[in-house]
Amino acid sequence: MTFPVRYPKIDYSNVPAHWARNIAFAQDRNATSLIPTPIEPWLIRILQSAVEKLPPGDTKLKDEVAAFIGQESQHFRQHRLFNKALVAQGYPELAEFEKRLADDLARFERTRSLKFLLAYADGFESLGAVAGALWFEHSDAFLEGADPNATALWKWHMAEEFEHRSVCFDFYHALYGRGIWNAIVNGYFYRVYGFVFAMRHLNGYMKRMRDYMLDIDRQSMSEDEKAQLERDIKEYEALHKRHTLPQLLKNFLPWYNPARKKTPRGLIEYLKRFEAGGDMVRSITSGGPAEAARPEPA
Ligand SMILES: [Fe+2]
Numbered sequence: 687m688t689f690p691v692r693y694p695k696i697d698y699s700n701v702p703a704h705w706a707r708n709i710a711f712a713q714d715r716n717a718t719s720l721i722p723t724p725i726e727p728w729l730i731r732i733l734q735s736a737v738e739k740l741p742p743g744d745t746k747l748k749d750e751v752a753a754f755i756g757q758e759s760q761h762f763r764q765h766r767l768f769n770k771a772l773v774a775q776g777y778p779e780l781a782e783f784e785k786r787l788a789d790d791l792a793r794f795e796r797t798r799s800l801k802f803l804l805a806y807a808d809g810f811e812s813l814g815a816v817a818g819a820l821w822f823e824h825s826d827a828f829l830e831g832a833d834p835n836a837t838a839l840w841k842w843h844m845a846e847e848f849e850h851r852s853v854c855f856d857f858y859h860a861l862y863g864r865g866i867w868n869a870i871v872n873g874y875f876y877r878v879y880g881f882v883f884a885m886r887h888l889n890g891y892m893k894r895m896r897d898y899m900l901d902i903d904r905q906s907m908s909e910d911e912k913a914q915l916e917r918d919i920k921e922y923e924a925l926h927k928r929h930t931l932p933q934l935l936k937n938f939l940p941w942y943n944p945a946r947k948k949t950p951r952g953l954i955e956y957l958k959r960f961e962a963g964g965d966m967v968r969s970i971t972s973g974g975p976a977e978a979a980r981p982e983p984a
Pocket residue numbers: 722726757758761762843847
């Protein structure tokens with residue numbers, strides 16, 4: 687199975703930073719939006735440079751890698767547009783955080799093994815694999831009255847992340863997890879190491895960016911608004927504890943495989959809105975599919 691590249695029609699020009707009633711939820715997602723812009727082009731480069739290492743018989747996986755690259759190419763482009771609108775609303779240091787993350791990733795690329803890079807990539811991708819259920823099954827109360835453009839960016843992106851959730855996992859295992867010894871040492875222990883490393887690294891950035899934005903927000907808030915923000919933080923953290931953490935902990939199971947995750951309710955139907963005949967499709971006059979397939983610059 688491969689995955690189509692979809693070109694969403696979303697307008698970020700009027701999306702406020704506080705695009706959901708729960709400000710902590712909105713700012714946490716906004717902080718997370720700064721992650722794909724450095725990491726997804728990096729991921730594309732890593733996979734493009736390593737794809738020829740796959741055994742010649744792995745044509746299915748090679749096709750999936752090509753489709754994965756097509757989807758990721760659209761994700762980070764959409765997040766760039768969203769982030770630009772967000773930074774302009776009074777959060778200039780976000781661009782600095784983003785640059786620091788890009789520098790970290792470039793350093794890993796220069797100094798770490800391909801095995802590490804792919805284990806890290808699989809760790810990052812496992813975030814998307816759990817986010818599908820969060821967005822489609824557990825976030826309705828947070829999305830009530832939310833800005834439809836910000837909601838569309840996240841639901842489209844996380845639905846496609848769910849769709850291609852196995853590609854990095856399969857790629858890593860095809861290169862490093864074949865045979866009983868490799869399945870134990872690399873397929874389990876080193877995979878878990880990559881996952882923990884990626885989570886600590888990326889969660890650190892997300893938390894620092896979220897705290898930075900909320901500190902700015904507090905400067906113009908009344909005491910009542912600050913108290914409401916504290917309640918928002920508690921409500922959002924409860925959602926995270928209930929629906930994200932337990933799913934992420936499944937990565938520690940020796941038999942973990944993202945392919946076995948149940949498709950979240952309504953996800954397939956939602957993606958159809960971004961396909962031919964759907965109401966969320968951007969018309970491509972030039973450069974669309976070709977642009978998606980274009981290799982990322984090093
Ligand atoms: Fe993505």
